[in-house]
Amino acid sequence: MVITLDGSALNLALPTIARGLDADSAGISWVVDAYTLPLASLLLLGGSLGDRLGAARLFRVGAVGFAGASIGCALSPSIGLLVSFRAAQGVFAALLLPMVLALVGKSFADAGERSKAVNLMTVFGGAGMAAGPFLGGLLTDTTGWRAVFWLTAPVAIAAALLVAPSASERGTPGALRFDTAGQVTGTGGLVLLVSGVIELGRGTGPVFVWPLLGLGAGLMAVFVLTERRVPHPMMPMAVFGNAAFRRAVMGGFAFQFGAYGLQFFLAVHLQRVWGVSALQGGLLLVSFAIGVVLASLTLNPILSRRGTRAMTVVGASAAALATLALLFLGAEDGWPLLVLAEFLVGAGSGIYSTALNQVAGAALGAEAAGLASGIYNTARQVGQCVGIAVFGALAALADTRLGHVIAIAIVASCAAVIAATGLRRPVPAAGGG
Known part of the structure; x- marks a missing residue:
């Protein structure tokens, strides 16, 4: 929740940060990119270290470090220091994020309980995404942009204190044999x-x-x-011989590329074509995150009984069809269609992304849970980086309608491909090995 909340809330504070720290456009871009770069690049290393040193231990290091870097961001007097602390946030997030899924795999022996835990992760991630635009706009307008960073620090520290010290602290044999x-x-x-x-x-x-x-x-x-x-x-190539894990990794890339790329495209498109403010755009798009949360709370417990294959097909198919509905989006009076389609895209994404998380966390077994999570989350973050580059270029096209149609076609194709992978052959049951 902290990681998704931090990113979604910060986007609305960027113009205020630029004015407050007298930063140019390049400096503001690096406030985002300085975090994204180490996060996407070090996740694989973080996952590997977790298996060697202990998932709970590395989780605590990552959470406390992330909180400290957040405090540094809040106190930064210049754009240079802010970018530096954002980079530190990215490094510690790369240690923290793989351990979340790894701890679930190591802590729950029962497949049903593990499935519930993974679904709860989706709920909190979606809640952070949903609350981010509102809290970011509210805090920036009332207290100032620094409050966005103060918001996440105590939550991260609380998470570090709550992680059970006994959860997989020993790591694996050969912990000191680094590649x-x-x-x-x-x-x-x-x-x-x-x-x-x-x-x-x-x-x-x-x-x-x-x-x-x-x-x-x-x-x-x-x-x-x-x-x-x-x-x-650090990353045995043999893990890709596991068909379920291989498809989960490809699905994770496609999910983050398409679903998150769509949110980025629409945020730019609405401001450019409809002329809405950043806060108005964030509120129009918040239904995506609400769909993720509600689907996770109401539909996933039912669909999980059918297994991850059913969740993948149903969720990705719904997301693909709802994305295609956005082709009919016109002027700003079409906002009800936007809100409804975004809600359905979020609901479908909340279903199939939970299935992907379950498969990725269980396919290689508990001993390699950190490695599996590191590879899977690396694929997701790289997918998001590529998606922002591609959809940013489409949003900047002079022919805004052409850019809109191409973007929708790409996102719908990503969801359709994920649905097709679920149809090919069975993958492990929800929470299964």
């Missing part, structure tokens, strides 16, 4: 690739962008070759 070559090439490759995608979305020229992407791709190729040969790889 140095894999860490350097994998992290370096992701940093360069994500940086290239960020700069591509910002419209930076090809002279700078393509070398970043090329070097990143080269390092990732070296990473794959390295992981096939070292005795204790």
